Amino acid sequence: MLYFSRWKTFSIWAVVLLGVLFSLPNIYPQSLISSLPNWFPTRQMTLGLDLQGGSHILLKIDTNDLIKAQLESARDEIRTQLRDTRIGYTGLSGTGKVVQVRIRDANQIAAAKEALKSLTTPVSSGLFGTGSVTEMAMDEPEPGLLRFTMTDEGISYRTATALNQSIEVVGRRVNELGTTEPIVQRQGDDRILVQVPGLQDPQRLKDILGQTAKLTFQMVDQTVPVQEAMEGRPPAGSTVMFSRDDPPVPYLIENRVIVSGENLIDAQATFDQRTNEPVVSFRFDSKGAGRFGQATQQNTGKLFAIILDNQVISAPRINEPILGGSGQISGSFTPQSANDLAVLLRAGALPATLTIVEERTVGPSLGADSISAGKFASMVGAVLVIGCMLLVYGKLGLIANLALAANVAMMIAILTLMGSTLTLPGIAGIVLTMGMAVDSNIIIFERVREERAYGKSIVQSFDQGFKQALATVVDANLTTFIVAVILFYVGTGPVRGFAVTLGIGIITTVFTAFTLTRWMVAFWIKRSKPTEFPKGLVHYLPLEPSLPFMKFRNWAFALSGILSVAIIAMMFVKDFNYGVDFKGGSMIEIQAKSHQADAADVRSRLEQLNLGDVQVQEFGTEGELMVRVAAQDAGDNAEQSAVEKIKGEFAEDYDFRRVETVGPTVSSELAWTGTIGILVSMLALLVYIWFRFEWQFGIGAVVSTAHDVIIIVGIYVFLGLEFNLSSIAAILTVVGYSINDTVVIYDRIREMLRKYKKMPIEEIINLALNHTLSRTILTGLTVLLALAALYLYGGEVISSFVFAIIVGVFVGSYSSVFIAGPMLILFKLRSETFEKEDGARKSGASSTVAPASGS
Template sequence: MLYFSRWKTIAIWVVVALGVLVSIPNMLSQQTIDSLPSWMPKRAMTLGLDLQGGSHILLQVNPEDLINDRLEATRDSIRTTLRDARIGYSGLSGSNHAVQVRIRDSSQIDAARTALEGLTAPISTSLFSAGSVSELALDEPEQGLFRLTLTDAGITYRTSSAVQQSVEVIGRRVNELGTTEPIIQRQGTDRILVQVPGLQDPQRLKDILGQTAKLTFQMVDQSVPVQEAISGRAPAGSTVMYSTDDPPVPYLIENRVIVSGENLTDAQPSLDQRSNQWTVSFRFDSQGAQRFGQATQQNVGKLFAIILDNQVVSAPQIREPILGGQGQISGSFDAQSASDLAVLLRAGALPADLTIVEERTVGPSLGEDSINAGKLASAVGALLVVVCMLVVYGKLGVIANIALAANVALIVSLLTLLGATLTLPGIAGIVLTMGMAVDSNVIIFERVREERAQGRSLVQSFDSGFRQALATVVDANVTTLIVAAILFYMGTGPVRGFAVTLGIGIITTVFTAFTLTRWLVAVWVRRSRPKEYPAGLVHYLPLNPTIPFMRWRNIGFALSGLVSLGVIALVAVTPFNYGIDFLGGSLIELQSKNGTADAADVRSRLNELNMGEVQVQEIGGDGALMVRVGTQSAGDNAEQSVVAKIQGELGAEYDFPRVEVVGPTVSGELAWTSTVGVILSMLALLIYIWFRFEWQFGVGAVVSTVHDVIVIIGVYVLFGLEFNLSSIAAILTVVGYSINDTVVIYDRIREMLRRYKKMPLDQVINIALNQTLSRTILTGLTVLLALFALYFFGGDVLASFVTAIIIGVFVGTYSSLFIAGPLLILFKLRPATFDKDADAAPGLPAGTQPSKS
């Protein structure tokens, strides 16, 4: 294991060198990166919104709009088809996803059926495996009554097409704003994710995205006064619409569309020199110019309306034919609103209304603070871990620290190459990985120490230590990788960023432990030719302690049972402090412009806005407040109204560095997916450990892990910590750590069972726990050092997240020692299970005697 051919040595150092080279731009300023030679990598990780500010908005297409539009189109198609076939009909109406019509003359029923069947012809699409989909299904519930029903496949197709078209339209709109590196992508079947980093004016983005921008030019119906149409009944073919003025002015508008926005080729803001007012100049394509020219030629002296999203922008009088295909839209515009309208018209109309179901906005100043906090926490955490390894392992600690530095470089380089977005939880993932990365080296070094204590030469000890530690390290890290994968699959946003970082860190940790660390050890042994295992500055634990863990197992079971029952009782009588991720609602951070914030005044003013439950609390001592508003019963759009009301009420005195809005639709889904994520992680771990060990090990690991989850939940309830998506990430991180710890112990128990087949099970488990105790303590110590650095220097955003993990490390260590191992006795694990794999047993560990029974 300590021999390396030349090509392996070259391959290891090429990988490490490339990792360092690719990661370097992340530590340099943009100006320095631009000055680097052309052959040098210049790509850096993309910073998340929580690190550089910006907006995260999740939009949902309203399928009812699409269904209504399709029903209207179906009615028109039926009307046209039957008229062309000269078939009389009556009762043409639509409801409940269907349109029905009755044929007057029974002799024309067969002809009508043939004509209407043409409307059910499949349309071609690449979205379905069959290559086509039928949008309408024809049936005849009674003689002469035909019903055309929208099919589920047709609705799905229309929704999918609308989402794809919306992505393109939104992309054009956002790019028109001049932002850099926006992320616009489809999410699920009916949603669109929009992330715009570094955006200074998130409200403008919401205004741009929230408008359908369906532009039409229609004639004003002047046959009857508009007030008569409002109080009575509007003439057939006309509808009352209102202007964008304040107060709005009513107009009676003909339903017939002269020209639509689809015929626009350009739109630009312009300043009218005569009136000194801002307008929007537009230009039609040839077809639109022809239609517009004919309409204005035939209606000189009449009014025509320019309508945007069913609101009249202006209704000028046609004084003369407009034949050039150009015109102006005038209204109460300023430079910004004229520019925004031009952006909307150039980008095109959305095929359906989009609802903002989730919004998370971070100001650039808050993002900069998060970057500084993340850098400081990373530096302190790394320093503490490095010092710890030096103190404990001496020269081997130097090797472990070199491998750790290479490990971090590889993590950063892989994140860079994958184009991953670095978030604040992602930084937490890197810091946590630094703490856990040394675990592999600790397992190896402690194994080497054991082999040396049994009388092997130092070279043999290193060789055997690396070989025997391989399976343990792989099993322990695969279980954590499973949790990271589920966290990535079930999580969103920053939580997913944490999962990506943790998962990549696990892979690079295993690579560096069994390639770079092994190579460095081999070179050190070959050149220095040491005679003894190098000692650290402190001797923290004897090699084979004899702590009677199994003697205390019943006490451990009783204590864990009482704590678990106590938590269940506490949860039954004490409500969770759910965050907006699960309850829905709005969370807005306020920063006083004059440095002084009055929470009571803000609370009083917001209560007068009739928004339901409002909580206001001070955060820090620099004029910052946190406002929480409960979810609104009126739905997702009402959540956005809350933010607008608060900004309108407090905008003159406060800035809004952070805004989070989660609608009831998303909050319910997040709660469900989080619950499923925890359950799936347990099942996946049960299956893996069962496969790698025996069923008793799998069930024991899951039971001890469920105990850890219960205790962590109890911590959240007892201390009133906010329970949100980050809490789920913290719980799953504790699950990964606890399982990692348990698997290391289980691996040693399995090894002991293979060696000492006649020894009582409780004695075997006790030996295994004592032999792995040094590793358990040291790994927990390094992880805690990294976590405490995050807690004290990572900022308030990570405080509750890290607190749960810190407590989880203690609880996970306890459960591995006093629950996971003893459960094997409770499940009556039989040593004979491992007879087929038994190896020749060397001498017993110091301080133990074989059983004579």
């Protein structure tokens, strides 16, 4: 284990060197990166929205819009086809998903069915048109009454088509804003995720995304005064519409569309040469130019309206025919609003309305504060972990710290090459990995120390220590990796960033522990030729203590049982403090421009806005407040309206540093996926440990882990901490840590069962717990040091997230010792199980149990 060939040495250091090279640009200033040679890596990690500011917006396509448009299209086609074939009809109407028409002459029913056959003709779908979909089905409930019903597969097809078209339109709109590296991608069957980092004006993005931008040119109906049409009934073929002025001006508009936005080929924000006012200049294609020119020739002296999303932008008079295919739109624009309209027109109209169902916006000032806090917390955590390892292991601690530095460099390099986005929870993942990475070295070093105590030479001790620790380290880290994978799939946004960082950190940890650390130990032994294990503070901990853990197991069971039952009972009488992730609503972080915030004043002003339940509390530094607004009853759009009211009320006195808005649709889904994530992680761990050990170990691990989850949830309920997506991430992290600890102990119990076949199970478990005690204490200490730095200096945003993990480290260590181990006694685990497996292995039979190993 301590011999390395030249090619292995070269490979190890090549990987480490590449990791350092690709991670270095992340600490270089931009001025230095631009001056580096072309061959040198210059790519940097993308910072998440919580670190550089920006917006995360989830849009949902309005299926009702699509159904309504399809019904109108079907009604128009029925009318046109029956008129063209001179078939008399009556009662043409559409409601819900159904359009129906009655044929007057029974002798023309067959001809009507043939004329309307196109409505039920299948349309091609799928890749290369390999499939087909019937959008409407026809039936005849009574003679002469033809009914056309939209099919579910037809609606799904329309939705998928509209979603793809919407993604293209949204992408063009976002790119027109000139933002860097925006993300526009499909999410689910009817949603679009938009992430724009570094955006200075999130409201502008929302305004641009929230408009359908359906532009039409229609004539103004001047045959009847508009007030008369409003008081009575508008003439057939005309509709009353209002302008975007304040107060809005009514117009009577003919329904016939002269030209639509589909005929535009360009739109630019310019200035009117006569008035110097901002306007939008446009150009039609040849078809649009011909239709527009013909209409202006026939209607000289009349008014025509330019309409955007059923609102009149302007209604100028046609003084002369416009034959050039170009013109301009005026309407009290500002330079920015004119530019935004031009952006919308160039990008094209959306096929249906998009509703904002989730928004997470971070202002640039908060992002800068988060970066500063994250860097400082990481540095403090690194210093504490490095100092701890030096004090405990001396020279070996120095080797472990060098491996840790390489580990972090490789982790950052991989994140950079993958194009991953670094978020504040991602920084938490790096800091946590720093604390957990030393666990592999602690397991190895403690095993070496035991081998040396058995009388082996220092070389044999290190060689056997690495061999015996291999299975333990792999098992312990793989269980945590399973949790990271599940966390990635059930999480969203920053939570996923944490999962990615943690997962990559586990991979680099295992690599450095059994390649780089082992190489440096081999090099140190060859050069220094030590005769004893390096001294450190660890010698103040007994190598094999004899604490009577099993003597207190019944007390521990009773205590844990009482606490668990009490917490479950408390959950029925005391509500969770659910965050907006799970109950919907809005959470807004504001900072007083005068640096003196008055919570009482803000609360009273909010109550006047009639937004329902509103909470205001001091948050972070002086002058900052956190405003929570309960979910509005009028659907997802109402959340955005509530935020707009608050901004209108407080924009002059406060800066909006962070806005999180979740509609009722998304909040229920997040709650469900969070619950599923915890359950799936428990099931996956049960299966893995059952496979690697025995069913008794699997159930024992799941019971102890479930105990940890209940205790952590109880902490949230008892202290009234906000329970949100980050809380789910914290619980799953605790699950990973706890199972990591449990696997190390179980691995030693399994080894003891094979070694001491006649010893009672209680004594074996007690012996295993004592043998792994120093590792349990040292690992917990290093992890807590890293987490403490993050809790104290990482900022208010993730403090509750880190606090839950800190509590979880204590709870997880306790359950690994007093719950997971003693559970094996209840299941009457016997060493005969492993005797049979050993016999099967010796006879060549396959076995699912790993070779004996220890911590």
